[in-house]
Amino acid sequence: METSTWSERSQGENAVTGSILETVFPPNSLLSRPLNVKVRGSGIISVINEQDESGFCPFSNKGGTATSRPLPGGRFFYFLMRLKEVYTVRERLEALKAEALEELEQIGQTAQVQELRVKYLGKKGLLTEILRGMGKLSAEERPVIGQLGNEVRSAIESKLEEKKEAAERAEIEAKLASESIDVTLPGRMVHVGNRHPLTLVTEQIEDIFLGMGFTVAEGPEIETDYYNFETLNLPKNHPARDMQDSFYITEEILLRTHTSPVQVRTMEKMKGKVPVKVICPGRVYRRDNDDATHSHVFNQVEGLMVGENVRMSDLKGVLLNFARQMFGEGTEIRLRPSFFPFTEPSAEVDVSCSMCGGKGCRVCKHTGWLEILGSGMVHPRVLEMAGYDPEKYTGFAFGMGIDRIAMLKYGIDDIRHFYTNDVRFLKQFNRV
Ligand code: PHE
Numbered sequence: 001m002e003t004s005t006w007s008e009r010s011q012g013e014n015a016v017t018g019s020i021l022e023t024v025f026p027p028n029s030l031l032s033r034p035l036n037v038k039v040r041g042s043g044i045i046s047v048i049n050e051q052d053e054s055g056f057c058p059f060s061n062k063g064g065t066a067t068s069r070p071l072p073g074g075r076f077f078y079f080l081m082r083l084k085e086v087y088t089v090r091e092r093l094e095a096l097k098a099e100a101l102e103e104l105e106q107i108g109q110t111a112q113v114q115e116l117r118v119k120y121l122g123k124k125g126l127l128t129e130i131l132r133g134m135g136k137l138s139a140e141e142r143p144v145i146g147q148l149g150n151e152v153r154s155a156i157e158s159k160l161e162e163k164k165e166a167a168e169r170a171e172i173e174a175k176l177a178s179e180s181i182d183v184t185l186p187g188r189m190v191h192v193g194n195r196h197p198l199t200l201v202t203e204q205i206e207d208i209f210l211g212m213g214f215t216v217a218e219g220p221e222i223e224t225d226y227y228n229f230e231t232l233n234l235p236k237n238h239p240a241r242d243m244q245d246s247f248y249i250t251e252e253i254l255l256r257t258h259t260s261p262v263q264v265r266t267m268e269k270m271k272g273k274v275p276v277k278v279i280c281p282g283r284v285y286r287r288d289n290d291d292a293t294h295s296h297v298f299n300q301v302e303g304l305m306v307g308e309n310v311r312m313s314d315l316k317g318v319l320l321n322f323a324r325q326m327f328g329e330g331t332e333i334r335l336r337p338s339f340f341p342f343t344e345p346s347a348e349v350d351v352s353c354s355m356c357g358g359k360g361c362r363v364c365k366h367t368g369w370l371e372i373l374g375s376g377m378v379h380p381r382v383l384e385m386a387g388y389d390p391e392k393y394t395g396f397a398f399g400m401g402i403d404r405i406a407m408l409k410y411g412i413d414d415i416r417h418f419y420t421n422d423v424r425f426l427k428q429f430n431r432v
Helices: 005-009 089-106 110-121 126-136 141-178 197-211 239-243 261-270 312-327 380-385 402-410 423-429
Strands: 018-024 036-041 045-049 067-070 076-079 222-224 253-255 276-285 297-307 333-340 343-352 369-378 394-401
Touching (some): 089 141, 197 312, 197 423, 261 380, 297 402, 312 369, 312 394
Antiparallel strands (some): 036 045, 343 369
16 A cells, blocks of 8 residues: 655646545556556545446546546646556466566566565466456456466466576576686695605614514613613712703603613613513704804614623624615724723724725715714623523623714715704605
8 A cells, every 4th residue: 555656746837736535556567457546635626536347447548657637726736656567367478477577677587586486486476476467357358368377477488488498507607607717727736745864764773673583672762760770870969960960850850861771771671581672763962052063952772682692793894784885884993991880891883984085085084983872781780680690691792973974974064953853954854
């Protein structure tokens, strides 16, 4: 129901003196129902517009925009007659068809197609609405109008179908376009990492010793004072503890300063059985100021062999074999007397300089030799504390610096390269 439109229209220059008492508009479209208008002007004019049986509206002026009626007293009543929009059923059907096709032409989405299907052809749609008026038609007219109704329905239907297909196609195409893969894009490089030089060298060392019948053992990096020092014949306040400035966590717990505690841990696990033949690679920590040859974290490989008649010459033979596999066939080793609280006798082991072949160069500081490890015969007290009878068994042990060996092997001049993780440095080892 609408009641205001016309009285607004009647304002202004051609203002009516009359007022519209009542207009009855269809809720959605002027097309769906005859329009009843009651107008009363100055109490004189009364227009009651009714559609008659055939759909003809006697008062409508279908072509014009206004119907004017002289008022007594010479004034004109301007009635902008929307009554022109009161149609016969036939006209309304044709108008509906035109309107539907036109509206369908504008849209492009499947949801809109569905919306318009409901609007025009639905149970409460506009076509049904019009056809409901057929009851008022004459018996001759009814089949004609009925057929027309069907034609309109099928025209709208086929347009709906066409639009639906087009919309679906467009939607699929849009989806495909948005999900498409640009095969002309260059591929992304997959960067395959490589092993760290320290890992490479550790693995080489392991391989060599595995070849000599050793197995690999590991121990904790956070170690007790007991294993790191005491069982290695380094009691509290022993001056040799100064050789290894330590990171203490508590009085009794520290970051291990060497891999030697794994010697003891291994012997304890073996419970007096022989032979013991292990190497123990791993990280160790010392309170050093970092420079080109010192790092507060570095890596060692411990070696331990315990059994009957294990002698210094066995140590020498094992290390010579190792040095030649590691640095080349012509490599020589030499043992220099040294001191470690946990070995007796003790020796520092040098390898002939792989850079100059022993002639003397900058790397070996013109000595022809490079120091790579500390070693010795396991101290009887260490054997004893670990549960081995020193009268029956002997053993040798050594500890080498992996970083130093890697530096010698690859000609690296600064130990800090191993720990600063500069990929330009690290990726040079991808073919090693
Ligand atoms: N643990 C000693 C160090 O770190 C090396 C070593 C190991 C010496 C085994 C003798 C025997 O200096």
